[in-house]
Amino acid sequence: MLTHADERQHREDDLMDDQQLNRELNDIAECYVKLVLAIGLHDPFYVDAFYGPEIWRLECKELTLTELQQMAKAKLSCLNSLNLSCIDAKLISRHSFLHKQVSSVDYYLSHLQGDKGSFDVESEGLYDTKSKKFGLCSFESIQDEIDKLLPGEGELAERFEQFRAEFIVPQNKIPVVFEASVDKARALTGVHIELPHDENFSIEFVTDKIWTAYNWYQGNYKSLIQLNQDQPLYIERCMELASHEGYPGHHVFNLLQERELVRSEQWIEYAVYPLYSPISFLSEGSANYGLSLIMSQQEVIDFERDILMPLAGIEGDIEKYHKVLACYKKLAYLDNLVCEQLTDGHILEEDAQNLLIKYGLYTRSSAKQRVKFYLSNRAYVINYNHGEESVARWIEKDGETRKLEHWKRFEALLMRPLTASQFKV
Structure with a gap:
């Protein structure tokens, strides 16, 4: 039978486990952000928004796609190795999000190196889902x-x-x-x-785009919304x-x-x-x-x-x-x-x-x-x-x-x- 002291110790141990996991996820998250920014040097459309430390963008080095993929796979290994037993549900949710995002980064790096999957394979690799099918009839x-x-x-x-x-x-x-x-x-x-x-956003009218409208989120609760006039x-x-x-x-x-x-x-x-x-x-x-x-x-x-x-x-x-x-x-x-x-x-x-x-x-x-x-x-x-x-x-x-x-x-x-x-x- 557990005493009050035992229960208190268990709670303290669980809290320490949560704090340790959160620190490890913080480290992985920083690497993930820098990895995404580095991919943006190869594909200018990949980074849709970034409002983290500007020094990270300035210090971003142009690594080869092979090097970037090695980094992505290393982060996936780190995520897979983390012990999630008896962990707060909020942190499990954070871990799951990071894992899905880093997995998609890994897939996209293969794509950039010429390994382009079919429409359905790409749907799952990048967006974690496939769409249902319809015929022309x-x-x-x-x-x-x-x-x-x-x-x-x-x-x-x-x-x-x-x-x-x-x-x-x-x-x-x-x-x-x-x-x-x-x-x-x-x-x-x-x-x-x-x-x-x-919060606010500004509106800009543009031409010669492949989309109708676009939101560029800029951080500090501000966006730029562009409307295409084509x-x-x-x-x-x-x-x-x-x-x-x-x-x-x-x-x-x-x-x-x-x-x-x-x-x-x-x-x-x-x-x-x-x-x-x-x-x-x-x-x-x-x-x-x-x-x-x-x-x-x-x-x-x-x-x-x-x-x-x-x-x-x-x-x-x-x-x-x-x-x-x-x-x-x-x-x-x-x-x-x-x-x-x-x-x-x-x-x-x-x-x-x-x-x-x-x-x-x-x-x-x-x-x-x-x-x-x-x-x-x-x-x-x-x-x-x-x-x-x-x-x-x-x-x-x-x-x-x-x-x-x-x-x-x-x-x-x-x-x-x-x-x-x-x-x-």
């Missing part, structure tokens, strides 16, 4: 639904684009319309998530982008980690963001899910009709437009199918463009831009649709319908990120 039935909503002569893609053109935000109106969208998203998010008083901006994209890039999307995702993990816990591994890694699955999935969390579909329609459309000088049947969009968004997984076929060498670039035009109702210009994204980012596309669906299942599990509970789960997921295999429902 799945998208034909969705096109039939859109065809019934937009009857008329000519190809469906032409009718769709002609109808959608009524809802393009004029170039000179984009700043004021997007700012109104950001203000709305920030206000709704702030009701449920306590945001730092000094393609038309449709009215529904304003709230989608404001919530995805800003509130409660990427900007909030990053600032919560900075506040809760980097500053509060001193977990430096979260101060660097390698783009092609498991954390992107949650980052993109939660950002895509964000709009449905802050507004119902009818609330989005009302806000666009009453606020955004007058600001943009647009008139049109917004109710019908969203009925069409609801069908159109069912085509999301076409992204994965076309990208997989292109990545695995089954089709050429022009074939990919034609599939997007025929089945995804893309314009030729937007199809070309999307194929450029596929070629650059490959399996990354699964993080949007598969990521959103996975986050939605996690947030709305157990049939829970109370919005307050959804917000609690969402914030908890952002403050203590899980990788794809950790939050399967």
Whole structure:
């Protein structure tokens, strides 16, 4: 039978074990951050964000990919050798995150050295998951639904684009319309998530990019959001982008980690963001899910009709437009199918463009831009649709319908990120 003194000694021993493990994880985390920065010297797109000690970036040496991979494998060995018995659950979670991230670093280093896996192998190696599969016939039935909503002569893609053109935000109106969208998203998010008083982001308009918008998190609760002007901006994209890039999307995702993990816990591994890694699955999935969390579909329609459309000088049947969009968004997984076929060498670039035009109702210009994204980012596309669906299942599990509970789960997921295999429902 244990005495009170025995129990106290056990607690003290457990605390010492936790402290020792945390120190060991701190050492591994520092090496991981420096490793990611070093890979960034080989691939300028790899480091999406870094707000750790600037001296680490300045002192970063250009090592060979072979040397970097040896370092990654050494860190994996260290992580595998740690004793996790009787350890605090928080530290086990930290260990698991580091292990998944370092494993993806190891995979990406093989990729950079020419060992490029298939679409599915890459999905698992970098993002800890694989997307479900759809055949082209799945998208034909969705096109039939859109065809019934937009009857008329000519190809469906032409009718769709002609109808959608009524809802393009004029170039000179984009700043004021997007700012109104950001203000709305920030206000709704702030009701449920306590945001730092000094958080903010600036907006920059750019061209000649393969993406529509991008959030560059800069630390100290600040972001730079770039909006690409190469393609038309449709009215529904304003709230989608404001919530995805800003509130409660990427900007909030990053600032919560900075506040809760980097500053509060001193977990430096979260101060660097390698783009092609498991954390992107949650980052993109939660950002895509964000709009449905802050507004119902009818609330989005009302806000666009009453606020955004007058600001943009647009008139049109917004109710019908969203009925069409609801069908159109069912085509999301076409992204994965076309990208997989292109990545695995089954089709050429022009074939990919034609599939997007025929089945995804893309314009030729937007199809070309999307194929450029596929070629650059490959399996990354699964993080949007598969990521959103996975986050939605996690947030709305157990049939829970109370919005307050959804917000609690969402914030908890952002403050203590899980990788794809950790939050399967």
